[in-house]
Amino acid sequence: MAHPLISVKNLDLYFGAFHALKDVSVDFNAGELVGLVGDNGAGKTTLIRVLCGIHKPTKGEVWFDGTQVKEFHPKLAIDNGIETIQQSVGLCDNLSIARNFYLGREPVRKILGIPFLDFAKMRGESRKVIREFGLRDNVSADDEVERLSGGERQSVKIGRAVEFMNRVVIMDEPTNHLSVREREHVNELAVQLKEQGLLVIYITHDIFQVHKLADRIVIMENGEKVEDARTTDMTADELEEVIRQGGRKVEKRGAA
Numbered sequence: 431m432a433h434p435l436i437s438v439k440n441l442d443l444y445f446g447a448f449h450a451l452k453d454v455s456v457d458f459n460a461g462e463l464v465g466l467v468g469d470n471g472a473g474k475t476t477l478i479r480v481l482c483g484i485h486k487p488t489k490g491e492v493w494f495d496g497t498q499v500k501e502f503h504p505k506l507a508i509d510n511g512i513e514t515i516q517q518s519v520g521l522c523d524n525l526s527i528a529r530n531f532y533l534g535r536e537p538v539r540k541i542l543g544i545p546f547l548d549f550a551k552m553r554g555e556s557r558k559v560i561r562e563f564g565l566r567d568n569v570s571a572d573d574e575v576e577r578l579s580g581g582e583r584q585s586v587k588i589g590r591a592v593e594f595m596n597r598v599v600i601m602d603e604p605t606n607h608l609s610v611r612e613r614e615h616v617n618e619l620a621v622q623l624k625e626q627g628l629l630v631i632y633i634t635h636d637i638f639q640v641h642k643l644a645d646r647i648v649i650m651e652n653g654e655k656v657e658d659a660r661t662t663d664m665t666a667d668e669l670e671e672v673i674r675q676g677g678r679k680v681e682k683r684g685a686a
């Protein structure tokens with residue numbers, strides 16, 4: 431079988447004396463939607479920040495597509511096609527949808543050898559996304575992101591991830607503060623990304639919501655991975671019980 435897209439092996443991470451990740455080993459495959467759940471402070475965001483090159487692990491290995499990562503720097507995410515979608519960051523409120531779409535990779539057109547931002551291209555491409563990703567009819571590519579609802583903002587980020595052929599989309603609590611309809615829309619988009627062959631890592635506190643979408647659930651507790659199960663093998667109720675027990679049930683099961 432082909433190797434996993436991302437493989438994390440025996441990862442330890444200390445913030446000073448604080449042991450934030452404890453011997454974490456986990457694989458993530460292309461075309462898979464993995465729910466990463468666990469209580470506040472469990473280490474979910476810290477783990478994905480290692481994958482994005484924001485934190486350097488104290489010990490252990492990270493492999494991308496069969497190659498070991500030797501240097502952890504923020505360019506790691508760009509190099510490996512990782513887009514992170516969080517509720518509150520990633521878009522500039524005072525710029526248009528079109529400009530946000532191309533943030534950091536603006537297309538340039540040369541007129542008499544002088545480079546100009548290619549607004550026509552930015553508008554055209556982002557119009558396509560606005561249509562495909564179900565934003566309201568009265569939203570235009572020239573509108574500032576400030577006036578978009580939470581769900582519409584998420585749609586712009588998700589559209590951007592697809593357009594730029596990313597391979598991994600990490601969603602960190604992507605539906606916080608969203609209405610029921612917006613939440614459903616973002617969840618549908620997450621499933622679409624996975625169906626297009628991307629790896630989707632979906633971080634949430636809501637095991638019941640993510641169980642419906644995910645192929646696999648990974649539970650973290652106190653910096654440790656305490657469960658890693660296919661959603662066909664464990665119900666949401668059973669997984670919630672693992673979270674409630676703080677992973678103790680798993681240790682018992684492992685010892686039996």
Ligand SMILES: Nc1ncnc2c1ncn2[C@@H]1O[C@H](COP(=O)(O)OP(=O)(O)OP(=O)(O)O)[C@@H](O)[C@H]1O
Pocket residue numbers: 445448450468469470471472473474475476477
């Ligand atoms: N830069 C940092 N320096 C020191 N401690 C940190 C740092 N980042 C995270 N931590 C600590 O590491 C632990 C894990 O934090 P993390 O953000 O990964 O949790 P989480 O599982 O994402 O929680 P939540 O569900 O609340 O977002 C917490 O106790 C947090 O205070």
Ligand SMILES: [Mg+2]
Pocket residue numbers: 474475476602
């Ligand atoms: Mg977090």
